Amino acid sequence: MTSPSLSARVLNGDVRAIARAISLIEDEAQAGAELIRQIFPRTGRAYLIGVTGAPGSGKSTLVDRLTVVIRKRGQTVGVVAVDPTSPFSGGAILGDRVRMQAHAGDAGVFIRSMATRGHLGGLARATSEVALVLDASGRDIVIIETVGVGQDEIDIVRTADVSVVTIVPGSGDEVQALKAGIMEIADIFVVNKADREGADRTVASIEANLSLQTFAAGEWRPPILQTEATTGRGVPELLEAIERFRAHTAASQGTRRRARAEYRLRELLAQRFVDHVERRVLDGGEFDRILDRIATREIDPYTAVDDIMKRAI
Numbered sequence: 001m002t003s004p005s006l007s008a009r010v011l012n013g014d015v016r017a018i019a020r021a022i023s024l025i026e027d028e029a030q031a032g033a034e035l036i037r038q039i040f041p042r043t044g045r046a047y048l049i050g051v052t053g054a055p056g057s058g059k060s061t062l063v064d065r066l067t068v069v070i071r072k073r074g075q076t077v078g079v080v081a082v083d084p085t086s087p088f089s090g091g092a093i094l095g096d097r098v099r100m101q102a103h104a105g106d107a108g109v110f111i112r113s114m115a116t117r118g119h120l121g122g123l124a125r126a127t128s129e130v131a132l133v134l135d136a137s138g139r140d141i142v143i144i145e146t147v148g149v150g151q152d153e154i155d156i157v158r159t160a161d162v163s164v165v166t167i168v169p170g171s172g173d174e175v176q177a178l179k180a181g182i183m184e185i186a187d188i189f190v191v192n193k194a195d196r197e198g199a200d201r202t203v204a205s206i207e208a209n210l211s212l213q214t215f216a217a218g219e220w221r222p223p224i225l226q227t228e229a230t231t232g233r234g235v236p237e238l239l240e241a242i243e244r245f246r247a248h249t250a251a252s253q254g255t256r257r258r259a260r261a262e263y264r265l266r267e268l269l270a271q272r273f274v275d276h277v278e279r280r281v282l283d284g285g286e287f288d289r290i291l292d293r294i295a296t297r298e299i300d301p302y303t304a305v306d307d308i309m310k311r312a313i
């Protein structure tokens with residue numbers, strides 16, 4: 001159950017309340033929804049930075065460094081990392097402990113990992129709601145870190161206020177990124193592990209790709225930065241680029257946030273509708289029987305959906 005005091009404590013920035021609220025969102029759909037209702041009016045103040053890229057491209061290291069630079073400027077930070085680690089190994093939690101140690105004793109930093117499985121109603125929803133909790137708790141900056149594979153992860157980052165895409169030299173990542181559609185969502189490119197052989201070539205190939213696109217006068221053209229997350233080299237420049245983007249897009253930020261709201265609304269609506277159908281419209285086991293009939297070509301999926309819709313509405 002959510003007590004009103006939990007949301008009040010979240011709004012006050014109480015770290016234990018934030019942790020509890022996030023657990024609710026992950027584990028209990030109903031209580032999580034109630035909490036979101038209570039805190040929602042107080043959200044919308046934080047600036048959301050999305051960081052995505054291939055597994056192992058150095059996102060977590062980069063986010064930790066970025067956090068340090070942001071903290072030096074006196075702003076508070078919340079991080080939600082979608083961790084590909086198996087939820088069974090406890091890797092996400094272990095990772096959090098290690099990462100929190102880097103900011104030990106600093107109440108201005110809150111880091112939470114989410115394992116990619118085991119969420120009620122989907123990872124994208126859970127991630128965006130955790131971001132809402134961090135926002136409501138008064139964090140100035142919320143960073144969302146996800147692996148750039150899968151449409152959900154890409155959508156999460158695309159709807160942040162700014163999307164940073166990390167690429168590693170000599171990994172063929174550029175090509176992978178192109179295929180996965182993450183090139184298109186980048187507001188800022190970061191060639192991380194710039195200490196490695198081939199960083200300049202990677203910059204050049206991203207640049208070649210960008211030059212194929214046309215940018216209108218005054219339109220933001222994604223810069224390509226080089227960082228070495230392990231030492232922090234290039235990270236202050238990354239924050240400067242983020243701030244330039246923020247200033248450049250201040251007028252259109254509302255559009256982006258509207259897109260985020262639309263994405264959430266559609267996702268929630270679809271999820272609720274499917275829930276409703278499965279629980280209230282179909283008899284027990286009927287969903288499976290429909291699947292069997294589709295498998296044997298007795299019925300096509302369109303007809304099946306038409307039938308269900310008729311009964312549901």
Ligand SMILES: Nc1nc2c(ncn2[C@@H]2O[C@H](COP(=O)(O)OP(=O)(O)OP(=O)(O)O)[C@@H](O)[C@H]2O)c(=O)[nH]1
Nearest residue numbers: 054055056057058059060061192193194228229230
């Ligand atoms: N040489 C070098 N290694 C780096 C750099 N940045 C990160 N690494 C290393 O790359 C490895 C992966 O770093 P992470 O920060 O965990 O990468 P990630 O993208 O968060 O990984 P996942 O969350 O598993 O997708 C670690 O061993 C880092 O120490 C860098 O700039 N140079």
Ligand SMILES: [Mg+2]
Nearest residue numbers: 059060061081
């Ligand atoms: Mg990571």
